[in-house]
Amino acid sequence: MFDTDTFLQGFPLLLHSATATIGVSLAGLFIGFFIAVAVCCARLSGRRWARMLGGAYVFFFRGVPMLVQLLLVYYLLPFIDINVPPIVAAISTAALCTASYIAEILRGGFLSIPPGQIEAARMLGLSSFDTLRRIQVPMAFRMTLPSLVNEMVLLTKASSLISVVGVAELTRTAQNIAASTYRPLEAYLAAALIYFVICGLLALFAHRVEHRMQRG
Amino acid sequence: MNSVAASSSASTDRALIEVRGLRKAYGETEVLRGIDLQIAKSEVVCVIGPSGSGKSTLLRCMAALETYDQGDVLIEGELLGYVERGGKRARATPGEINRVRRNVGMVFQQFNLWPHMTALGNVMEALLRTRGLPGGQARTRAMAMLETVGLAHKADAYPAKLSGGQQQRVAIARALAMEPHIMLFDEPTSALDPELVGEVLQVMRQLAHDGMTMAVVTHEMGFAAQVADKVVFIDQGRIAAQGRPDEVFHDAQQPRLRQFLQNYLDRNAFWSRGAQERPA
Amino acid sequence: MQQFDPTVITHNLPQIASGFGITLGTWVAGVAIGVAVGFLISIVQLVGPRWLRAILRAYIELLRGTPFLLQLFLLYYGGPSLGITLGPLTAGTLGLGIYASAYFAEIFRTGFRSIPPGHVEAAACLGLTRWQTIVRIQVPQMLVLIAPALTNMVIVLSKETAVLSIVTVPELTFVLTAIGSATFAFVETLLALSVCYLVLVELASRAGMWAESRVARFLA
Numbered sequence: 013m014f015d016t017d018t019f020l021q022g023f024p025l026l027l028h029s030a031t032a033t034i035g036v037s038l039a040g041l042f043i044g045f046f047i048a049v050a051v052c053c054a055r056l057s058g059r060r061w062a063r064m065l066g067g068a069y070v071f072f073f074r075g076v077p078m079l080v081q082l083l084l085v086y087y088l089l090p091f092i093d094i095n096v097p098p099i100v101a102a103i104s105t106a107a108l109c110t111a112s113y114i115a116e117i118l119r120g121g122f123l124s125i126p127p128g129q130i131e132a133a134r135m136l137g138l139s140s141f142d143t144l145r146r147i148q149v150p151m152a153f154r155m156t157l158p159s160l161v162n163e164m165v166l167l168t169k170a171s172s173l174i175s176v177v178g179v180a181e182l183t184r185t186a187q188n189i190a191a192s193t194y195r196p197l198e199a200y201l202a203a204a205l206i207y208f209v210i211c212g213l214l215a216l217f218a219h220r221v222e223h224r225m226q227r228g
Numbered sequence: 229m230n231s232v233a234a235s236s237s238a239s240t241d242r243a244l245i246e247v248r249g250l251r252k253a254y255g256e257t258e259v260l261r262g263i264d265l266q267i268a269k270s271e272v273v274c275v276i277g278p279s280g281s282g283k284s285t286l287l288r289c290m291a292a293l294e295t296y297d298q299g300d301v302l303i304e305g306e307l308l309g310y311v312e313r314g315g316k317r318a319r320a321t322p323g324e325i326n327r328v329r330r331n332v333g334m335v336f337q338q339f340n341l342w343p344h345m346t347a348l349g350n351v352m353e354a355l356l357r358t359r360g361l362p363g364g365q366a367r368t369r370a371m372a373m374l375e376t377v378g379l380a381h382k383a384d385a386y387p388a389k390l391s392g393g394q395q396q397r398v399a400i401a402r403a404l405a406m407e408p409h410i411m412l413f414d415e416p417t418s419a420l421d422p423e424l425v426g427e428v429l430q431v432m433r434q435l436a437h438d439g440m441t442m443a444v445v446t447h448e449m450g451f452a453a454q455v456a457d458k459v460v461f462i463d464q465g466r467i468a469a470q471g472r473p474d475e476v477f478h479d480a481q482q483p484r485l486r487q488f489l490q491n492y493l494d495r496n497a498f499w500s501r502g503a504q505e506r507p508a
Numbered sequence: 509m510q511q512f513d514p515t516v517i518t519h520n521l522p523q524i525a526s527g528f529g530i531t532l533g534t535w536v537a538g539v540a541i542g543v544a545v546g547f548l549i550s551i552v553q554l555v556g557p558r559w560l561r562a563i564l565r566a567y568i569e570l571l572r573g574t575p576f577l578l579q580l581f582l583l584y585y586g587g588p589s590l591g592i593t594l595g596p597l598t599a600g601t602l603g604l605g606i607y608a609s610a611y612f613a614e615i616f617r618t619g620f621r622s623i624p625p626g627h628v629e630a631a632a633c634l635g636l637t638r639w640q641t642i643v644r645i646q647v648p649q650m651l652v653l654i655a656p657a658l659t660n661m662v663i664v665l666s667k668e669t670a671v672l673s674i675v676t677v678p679e680l681t682f683v684l685t686a687i688g689s690a691t692f693a694f695v696e697t698l699l700a701l702s703v704c705y706l707v708l709v710e711l712a713s714r715a716g717m718w719a720e721s722r723v724a725r726f727l728a
Contacts, residue, residue, distance in 0.1 A: 014589070075709040076702045077670035080681060084702065087694040131293055132340035132399075135333065136406060137326055137358035146353060150344045172575035176674060183578060190585065197586035204574045204582065211573040 019198040022189045023206075029185035030206050036099065036181060037168045040106025041114075045160075047107060048114035049149055055119055066115070073112035079173050081105050086177045102174035110167050117159045121152030157225065161218035165211050172207070182206060242305060243268050244410055244441050245290060249299035252285060259285050260296070261465035267410070267458075270439045274452035274473075277462035278488055283445045286462065287414050290443065291334050292325045303328050304409065333403035337415040339395040341387040347374065347398045348383040351405050358406070373401040377431050393424030397431055404435075411435065413444040449492060453477055461485050516693040517700050520683075527683030528704065530597070531669050534679060537601045538669070539662055542608025549609065550616035554646075555638065564613070571610035577671050579603055584675045600677040608665055615657045619650035652726045659716030666712055667705065680704055 054066030073081065085108075086101045096104070125148060133143040153160070175184035186203035190196035243266040250263040259282045267273050275283045288294040290301055292309050301308045306328045310317045320328070341350050351370035355361045361369070374380045377397040387395050396416060403411060413432065417425040429451050436442055436455050446452060452459050452473060459476040461469040461484075469482045480486045517524065549564050556564075571579065583592070583606075584599040594602065623646055631641040673682035681701060688697035 072702075072706070075706040077667040077681070077705060079670045079673070080698070080701050080705060083685065084698050087688070087698060091695060126338070126340070128336055128338050128340040129342060132334075132336060132342075132402075134293070134326075135291060135329075136354035136402070137330055138354060139357070140322065142357040146357065147342055151342070154344060169575040172577045173671065175577070183575065183581075186578070187581070190581075195589070196581065197589040200578055200582045200586050204570075204578050207575055207578065208570060208573040212569075215573075 015195050015198050018189075018193050018195040019202055022186070022193075022199055022202045025189065026182060026185055026202055026206055029180055030182050030210065032099075032179065032181040033168065033171050033183075033207075034210065036102055036106060036174060036179070037164065037171050039103045040110055040171075041164055041167055043103070043107035044110035044114055047111035048118055049144075051111060051115040052118045052122060053144065055115065056122060070112045070115060073109055074116075078105065078109050078170050079176065081109055082173060082177060098174075098177045098179045101177055102171075102179045106167060106171065106174070109170075110163060113163055113166075114160065117156045117163065118149075118152050121156040122148060124155060125151050154225070158218050158222045161214060161221055165214045165218070168210055168214065169207065243302075244271075244304055245443065246302040246305075247286070247290065247299070248302075250286070250289060250296055250301065251298035252282075252289060252294065252296045259465055260289070262299070263462075263465075263467060265460065265467065265470075267441060267443055269409075270441055271457045272436045272440075272442045272455055273444070273458045273460060274456040275443065275445045275460045275462060276447070276449070276452060276488075277468075281462045282465040283462045284414055287412055287443060287445050291332060291412055292329055293334075295319070303332060331407075331409040332412060333406055333408035333410070334412045334414065335396070335399050335403055335416050337419050339387075339392070339399045339419070341395050341399055341402070343387050346384050346386055347379060347390065347401075350387070350398060351402045354402070355405055370401075370405055373405045374398070376404065377401045378427075391424055392420045393427045396420065396428045400428070400431055400435075410441045410443070413442065413446070415445050415447065417446065417448055447492075449477070449489075449496075461488070463488070513693055513696060516687065516691050516696045520687050523683050523687070524680070524700070527678060527680040530677065530679040531666075531681075531708075534597070534601045534604060534672060534677065535666050535669050538604030538608050538665055541602070541605025542612045542665070545605065545609035546612025546614075547616055549613040550620065551642070553613070553617060554620060554642065568610045568613055571607055572614070576603075576607050576668055577674060579607055580671065580675050596672075596676045597678075600672040600675055600679075603675075604665065604668065604672065607668070608661070611661055611664075612658075615654050615661060616650065618657070619654035620646060622653050623649050648726075652723045655720045655723050656716075659712075659719060663709055663712050663716065666708055670705070 051066050051069050054062040055070070057063055057066070076084075082101070082105045085105045086098070089096055089101065129147060129151065130143060133147050138146070171181060172183040174181060175187060178184065182203050186199045189202075190199040193199065245265070245267040247263050247265040250260050251258070252260040263282075263286055265273075265286075275286065277283045285294060289296045290303075290308075292301075295309060308328045309320055309325060311320050311324060312318075341347075342353070345353065348367070348370055351373055352366045355366035355369055356363070359366075371380060371383060374383055377400055379394060379397055379401065382390060382394060382398075387398070390398065400416075416432070417428050420428065425448070429448060432442070432444070432451070433455055444451075444456075454473075456473050458470060459473050460467055461476060461482070463484045469476055469480070469485045476485070477489065480489060549568070553561050553564055580600065580603045583603045584594065584596065587594055587599065627645055627649065628641060631645045636644070669679055670681040672679050673685065676682065684697045684701045688694045691697075
């Protein structure tokens, strides 16, 4: 039936690989944020080609399942002579994928910045880039922080897919344990528990952030 | 009142702002129907008029925050918003617009302080980015500006913690830090609680006394009467009357102007006639 | 680099079509199960006893707080340890339905909460019973309010079907990646895979927008 020993013994290994899960998610989110700002600017640009390019990006990365995106990055990059280790492919995919969602979140944030804020920056001679960097992005970020933390939760769960390309993260390690101990139920339950705790902590964090924002 | 006189000696100085035949329409509606205005160095011009008359639009055209359809806006002799190449007119790039209006500062009705920066941060930002000053210099200059408006002690406060009047004063300091030749004010006190209006007007009064060239769209008739060199009454997109304050306020001939002023008096002179006219 | 060879796709159309059919089938079945179970859960959370509500809350939190892939692994690989042995297709569809039910339950719950309490009070004052209020007042309003969230979730689920390939369900991703591995025609197969999903998602989005516009007239 249920083998408690296997269940408990798996934890040290699983917790260790959880760091890979969190690491990949954080890296993906961080890089994805910058890509998202660029995509968002493209979507809100005055130039039609920029808007179309940004729109195409969002259309693709939100229309194709992340698993397929992962396979695309992993299998197609060698074709153009770029050989990347699995973890780089994983982080790249995570970044590109999450960027499309963050771009939409930020777009809402950008659009709710009162136009007067930008006008004041214009009148003081700030360049478009400086206005973006010092005024628009900080304001949009603060406004959309709860949604961004939620995106982090989603990314953490989605990161389980990168086990497919062999990255030694939480799900992959659970698979290995299941294979070597012939006890899949215990292995996967342990992994599920760890995911649950990570997501729970992130959700708590999101709650705190939302609270702080409502006060301030 | 300004020590440098009003319209008569303006001929010796080139007008800092010149507006000629300005026209602007929003789709079908004409908002500005041919405005001619000159503002000389150190002159204080107050623009008054009913809502929707186009006075804010006029100011915003002078700041290139709105485009205009016909006419000229000249800042220190240079055309704003357009470039003329071989007799044809084309929209100016943001870079060119910035260059022409680099000596123009603006204060907004909604203050528009950036909420994620402190008061000091707000004042310093343009000094760091636009002027490219090193941090220490920017800080010193910014603190001096905050000192001028009496808010040095609030340098580290965030806008959310400041009253409306304090925020507007910081906004004025922020604009002044760039050492503009011209200051534009778009209804600077309209969003303030009545008791906070005075502190902002005081700063503006001091600014005028020190010789700043100012264009102020306002409903504060007292300020206009006491501080302005020239009062301009705009109605339905045209200048219906202009002149010295005493000419405009006391010798008003224009019927629309008289109506506007009467409206204003009826709403604001609450302590005089009402008591007398109440039946015994 | 090899030549681009579309015949890889054309020669295997029957297989690909079957895969696409499985994708559609699991998607529809998953949505159906998810909506049905989720709706039931939300009703129980509205009127059920406290202990049941707590259990359901735990159910929702666990399913939403863990990856879908892991849930599939638990069901398909871990199931036998509990005496539940299912084929890939059954496990996949069931897994999708259970996963979906948690999200739909949350959506329905939010929908119920968005109805102004005054509407329920008015119904009570007018003498409607609890059940009548739920059926005639709350559910219709709730459906209109949550239409966008519903269509969004349905689209999310269409993409989640790809994950089923990992537990060997012969849906679209499984079929095309298998062909790709066998023929080394990775570019062609992955491209075809992407296009298929883009078309599917776009069609689903359009359908969703149409559905939303149809119910929008009920929004005050």
